Amino acid sequence: MSGPSFSHDLRQRQTQSLVLAPQLRQSLKILQVAALDLRSVIQEELQANPTLEELPMEGESVEKPAETDAPNDTSTPGEHEDVAPPGDDSPTRDELDFTKQFEILGKIDEDWRDHFANVGGAQPFTAEDAEKRQHFFDSLVSETSLQEHLMQQVVLNDLAPPVHEALHQLIGNLDDRGYLAQSPSDIALQANLPYATVTEALKLLQSFDPPGIGSQTLADCLLAQLHAKGRGDTLAARMLRDHFELLSRRRIPELSRKLGVAADDVQAAIEEIGKLDPAPGRRFAEDSNRVVVPDVVVEKEGDEWKIHLNSDYIPRLRLSSTYRELIAKGTLSKEERDYLRERMRSGKFLIDSIEQRQRTIERITREIINAQLPFFEHGVSQLRPLTMTQIADVVGVHETTVSRAIANKYMKTPHGVFEFKYFFTTGYQAESGDSVSNTSVKEMLADLIALEDKSAPLSDQEIVAKLQEKGITLARRTVAKYREELGILPSNLRRDYK
Known part of the structure; x- marks a missing residue:
């Protein structure tokens, strides 16, 4: 009886795989994290990149940046020519689509002297500033998991x-x-x-x-x-x-x-x-004691809905003029010059990514307001069905960009603070022809149960009939599912025997 035989051969196989460049991964992370968490992401880059400087925090609007010609301007990213290219305020489809934009990143003018000509002078970062910032981080506590x-x-x-x-x-x-x-x-x-x-x-x-x-x-x-x-x-x-x-x-x-x-x-x-x-x-639970900070505040001023992006927790950055001048003097070795150029390229990419993030969130918020205007005017009962694909088509980005942009983010509205994903919901066609979101249907269901006679609570079938009177046709099992999602007990457990 012969033993098992083994053989070796060499084969060539062609496969496709997606490899994300470090800068692309960083941009996706910046797009996805909430404003409160973005600060820590940026702080990591500040520690690793000596060519980046953090400017004093000021409550300037991203939507309407201040204009100034002062050399030591502390404006938000995107106001200098070296931070965001000038042009039309309305980004094109390619500018807003992160996937397309990342494919052409990395190109930068070799003439660094001209490229950074408009960068303001460096602002000193005192020991007192460092102590205050360290105290801020030392004061942050996390709950034990x-x-x-x-x-x-x-x-x-x-x-x-x-x-x-x-x-x-x-x-x-x-x-x-x-x-x-x-x-x-x-x-x-x-x-x-x-x-x-x-x-x-x-x-x-x-x-x-x-x-x-x-x-x-x-x-x-x-x-x-x-x-x-x-x-x-x-x-x-x-x-x-x-x-x-x-x-x-x-x-x-x-x-x-x-x-x-x-x-x-x-x-x-x-x-x-x-x-x-x-x-x-x-x-x-990780978020059981966490304060929700809205990334966007939507308010009505007169007849117009205004969008205010929360930039309070986002460090404002610029590239250091000190390193620009070192490059301009021509006294550095090739290795030193290449290193600083690579760090400046990385820093500029970070600043552009932050500005791109804010613009994308603002555009998506604007389209959510347009699509859910009845909600903003009247409340939750008027929420309409909406998909990310609809918003992506209007904004001119891929659906995955919308998904990343709304992840972990909250919007403050006149009716409360809601997760962005709250506004994306499936729905039903009412007999009147209007579309009604399942969130609005749950609101109706909760209202019916809140007003019921506790000695004779409504059964799921009776709720079906009540909703039918409002023009909403649902199956009994759907009503039961929504009731359970709302944390409401069945009728036999809601009955008050007293």
Whole structure:
């Protein structure tokens, strides 16, 4: 019997792949991050690029930049000829499409003396300024994440390496609520760990703070919290352990009969369960204590809607005249000259990208206002269906550019602060012929339930009929889905028995 045979051969294969240049990745990042986060991105570049200078922060409008001929002008990026090329204020399709623009980036005039002729003189950055900025960054605090909180407890235990690794895997598989997103067997299989080791680690994880962490079901989570309080043998624990389905449907008479206790005792146990936390991991949510700073403020002035871009947190940059003069003197070696030119090219690209970001966001905001004018005039009930493709076609950019430009950004309107993506929603055709967004439909549904008779709450089918009277035709399962998304209980759990 002959053994297996092996052979080697050389083959040529042609494939296509997309490789993003560092500058392109940087521009996409600048476009995508919110104004509050953009500052840290720019600070990184300031640390790495000596040819960039940060100007004093002033509340100047990006929409209407101040005009000045002063050599030490502290205007926003785009006001100098060396920062943004002069021309028509309305960008062309190619100028606004980041993908197309990046293909032609990197071209720069070899005559640096003329290119930087209009750059203002360098402004001193004093030790006091540095101290103030450092104090600002030292004052910023970040909330401890759920994973960090749990890992702090892991290090307090003397664990065997396999159990330690299993705990890492389990913690990494927790969702925002603190529940396991996968079964222990799946985690063991994916991590190539023994199942017994994973279950041992899971038992340890479930003993950590907060109680209920690492559970796989709501019943287990709530039961774990009762055990942590020393109430694992109470009526509430029995209901969770043995009759959770009846409990979730609030069948008090049936629970009373099956458990052999009075209905008042069942009601008291339900109230005790109601004080437990169904999602113990949510208190560590990343954005649970984060202040939302709108990137754009939309206000009505007279008959016109005005757009104000938030530039308060965006450092204003320019290229240093000191390095321009060094290049102009011609005393540098070729390596030094090439290095400074490359750094200046990179700095100019950053300044252009920031200006391009602001222009793109402004144009997209303007078109959102045009498309959702009834919302801005009258409120959420008038929100219309809108897709990113529609905005991209009007603005003259690719749909992915719109997607990146609105990511992680908020708009302040007369009706509140909303995520940009809030304005993009599917919808329905009403009997009147008007388009109605699903957000507006949810608003109608919530209003109907808010006004219902609590002793006889509306069923999903009755809500369907009510919406039909308003010209909105929906299936009962769609109403149920919207109700659940709004966090509203079914009619049998909304009934007030008092």
